[in-house]
Amino acid sequence: MRAVSSVTRACAIIGLVSQSPEPLRVSAIAKRLDIPRNTTYELVNTLCAEKCLELGAGSTVGLGFRLFEFGSAYAQSFDLIRESHQAARDVVRLCNETCHVARLEGREVVYLVKEEGNQVVRMSSVVGRRLPAHGTAVGKAMLANMPRNELIELLGRARLERLTANTITDLDELIRELDRTVARGYSADHEESTPGVRCVGAPVRDSSGRVVAALSISVPAARMGSRRERELGKLVVETTDDLSRRLGNLSRSSAAFGL
16 A cells, blocks of 8 residues: 555654654754654644644643544544443552553553552653663563464564563563463563553553553552552452453453462
8 A cells, every 4th residue: 555655754753753762842843753844843833733733831742632633533432442431430449559551562561541540659650651661560461462473573573672671682582471471361561661650561462362452550569569459459350351351252251270
């Protein structure tokens, strides 16, 4: 299928603006995306006219309200997000810890839902934020369920980024950890994405049995001993079983792993 370069560039501009931690000028956007400056100005002006972008103070570029409308319409039509919010709230009610739901996009996870209890955990996760999948519990829960040849094709093309001192950056070691994940029924993040935070996660499946997301529970490392990890591992698997059933999947991971 032939791609339309102007549309590709417009999407790249929106993506860059959405991921940037600080406001960007048009000149910076042109430089980062290697697009001619005049072309970038034309694209930004068009996106502003369509309310997909907005010009702020100092001629910086921000996201426009129309993207919120698009996102809201998408969320309303997508059962996973709607059901995930309820599942995450149920988890917080039961354990008073932070709960995330994310999906896999290439080598990264994208956070869809975040619910916090009273015991707030300081993490780099924000709804819409991307993180390398291999360093997170949600990512490992999804990677563990991929055929190994697909996993190696996905992760073997570039180095595994180190997020903390505990991040697994060796592919063979990661595969062994994913095998352990399958054996115990849930994934574990032992301060591999955020120092001082441990997590457990499990996959969410749709009606066809395909893994479409993962749910995790995050706890300060000081409160996450082996017994607590086992308790929350049981909770996360039971929750993802229930969420998968809401999406039409009738299998039970908790039964398969004796949880």
